[in-house]
Amino acid sequence: MLMKTFIFVDRSGTELESLTRDTCTALLPVAGKAVVDYAVEDLARAGIREAVIVACAHADKVEAHLGNGERWGMNFEYFPSRGAEHPAKLLQRYAKQFDAPCLLVRGDVLRSSVSTFIDTHSSRPGALMEAHIDGAPAGVCLFQGATRLLETLSWPYADNAGQASPAGVMDLPGAVWSALESPAAYHRANLDAAAGRYPGIRLAGWSRDNGLTVGRGSQVATPSLIGEHAFVGSGCRVHPQARLAGTSVIGDGCFIDSKANITDSVILPGSYVGENIEIRNAIVDGDRVLRIDSGASYRVSDHFLLAQMRQPGDSLIAGMTNRAAGLILLLASLPLWPMAALGALLQSPTAPLRPVRLRSNKYHLDTSNEPVRGEFETREWAVKAPLLRHLPLLLAVLAGHIKLVGNRPRAVDESAAGDTPWERVAQDTPAGLLGPVQLDLANDAPAEESMLNEIHYARYRNLRSDLKYLLKGACAMFSCRAWSARGQTESS
Numbered sequence: 041m042l043m044k045t046f047i048f049v050d051r052s053g054t055e056l057e058s059l060t061r062d063t064c065t066a067l068l069p070v071a072g073k074a075v076v077d078y079a080v081e082d083l084a085r086a087g088i089r090e091a092v093i094v095a096c097a098h099a100d101k102v103e104a105h106l107g108n109g110e111r112w113g114m115n116f117e118y119f120p121s122r123g124a125e126h127p128a129k130l131l132q133r134y135a136k137q138f139d140a141p142c143l144l145v146r147g148d149v150l151r152s153s154v155s156t157f158i159d160t161h162s163s164r165p166g167a168l169m170e171a172h173i174d175g176a177p178a179g180v181c182l183f184q185g186a187t188r189l190l191e192t193l194s195w196p197y198a199d200n201a202g203q204a205s206p207a208g209v210m211d212l213p214g215a216v217w218s219a220l221e222s223p224a225a226y227h228r229a230n231l232d233a234a235a236g237r238y239p240g241i242r243l244a245g246w247s248r249d250n251g252l253t254v255g256r257g258s259q260v261a262t263p264s265l266i267g268e269h270a271f272v273g274s275g276c277r278v279h280p281q282a283r284l285a286g287t288s289v290i291g292d293g294c295f296i297d298s299k300a301n302i303t304d305s306v307i308l309p310g311s312y313v314g315e316n317i318e319i320r321n322a323i324v325d326g327d328r329v330l331r332i333d334s335g336a337s338y339r340v341s342d343h344f345l346l347a348q349m350r351q352p353g354d355s356l357i358a359g360m361t362n363r364a365a366g367l368i369l370l371l372a373s374l375p376l377w378p379m380a381a382l383g384a385l386l387q388s389p390t391a392p393l394r395p396v397r398l399r400s401n402k403y404h405l406d407t408s409n410e411p412v413r414g415e416f417e418t419r420e421w422a423v424k425a426p427l428l429r430h431l432p433l434l435l436a437v438l439a440g441h442i443k444l445v446g447n448r449p450r451a452v453d454e455s456a457a458g459d460t461p462w463e464r465v466a467q468d469t470p471a472g473l474l475g476p477v478q479l480d481l482a483n484d485a486p487a488e489e490s491m492l493n494e495i496h497y498a499r500y501r502n503l504r505s506d507l508k509y510l511l512k513g514a515c516a517m518f519s520c521r522a523w524s525a526r527g528q529t530e531s532s
Contacts, residue, residue: 152241
């Protein structure tokens with residue numbers, strides 16, 4: 041079909057902050073596929089062979105995922121968006137006039153097939169026709185001519201959604217869509233997709249008679265499904281004694297252990313769910329749990345309960361590696377302990393070791409049965425040299441209270457971070473012995489600067505950045521900073 045097609049995937053996903061730390065809305069998985077994949081597949085089935093991908097946030101990841109489009113029999117071109125840009129403005133930068141029919145599709149929302157809408161209106165030149173589902177604009181329109189025709193378009197997630205409804209509106213009977221505007225909406229879209237409530241979309245798996253859809257290479261026993269519907273992605277293993285109740289979605293590469301009970305929940309790719317764990321009405325992303333009923337988000341530090349198997353920094357193996365590395369550092373630091381003890385006795389003969397209470401990376405349940413970050417007590421030598429003073433923190437690394445690399449460990453009596461999403465990101469990131477604030481900032485750096493450094497680290501942390509800080513920490517041992525009272529490492 042000869043039609044200029046634009047697929048918009050330029051949402052940053054701030055309304056899904058807890059799920060889009062390292063990606064954008066279009067790449068979030070829904071029942072085994074990225075959101076944008078459903079839109080691309082629908083267009084391919086409608087005969088579209090060429091499309092322009094309009095991307096902004098994480099454009100590199102979008103291009104890496106979609107490629108040149110050949111796996112759908114299509115050819116993709118990429119065009120940058122300035123973020124939340126209305127099509128009337130964006131297309132004016134691309135071309136002022138379109139002689140052939142032009143199709144605009146939001147690829148970062150989930151909807152039923154719109155092939156009927158495309159077939160019906162693609163042959164009507166000159167008109168602006170917008171698709172509505174249940175009376176709301178669903179992010180699909182057809183037009184031909186000058187881009188000014190789009191100025192009245194009610195385009196979802198645009199900086200200017202249009203001043204009035206366009207003259208041509210077609211409501212799609214029986215169709216379903218979700219704007220994915222919140223974690224709860226994302227959760228519901230996954231369950232509805234698994235239950236077959238989106239007409240025309242195809243799940244990535246084989247459907248069984250009992251409501252179970254299973255992806256390639258997965259092992260799941262039929263008795264595990266005790267609810268109405270379940271989707272299990274590719275490369276998964278669901279223990280025969282695990283139970284999937286209600287409607288549940290298990291992403292690719294997950295491991296659900298014995299006697300785990302999952303009810304009306306979404307398990308994101310690469311997650312491990314341990315024995316006897318009950319997950320109900322929630323989204324699980326590795327060791328992070330987002331409860332849909334209360335909106336609470338928390339991390340489980342015990343990797344025998346929940347773990348991210350695909351990210352080395354959060355996996356069970358990585359946790360053991362972190363402690364092993366801490367043990368090696370502790371053994372290497374043994375010659376420094378007598379020096380620290382002697383200096384502390386000279387500095388403070390009555391109290392050479394001072395107690396310090398810090399917030400732990402481990403969680404426990406409070407009186408309301410809500411998980412909260414725990415506390416632990418450590419010691420510090422009463423000396424001025426930061427390297428010597430913080431030697432006891434190596435014991436906290438061995439105990440799993442902190443990591444080798446992370447944000448600055450916070451004292452229990454220190455005021456907690458604010459309630460903004462960015463501040464919560466920094467607060468929820470695991471604390472570590474080394475990190476951006478400890479190594480990069482001076483002790484008298486403003487609190488706002490420290491917070492910005494922690495937020496940036498929390499947002500973009502990966503194995504490479506952690507290795508960089510480990511190397512920087514090793515080099516810092518031989519610097520004046522480690523042996524003087526200057527620098528952020530003087531206070532925990």
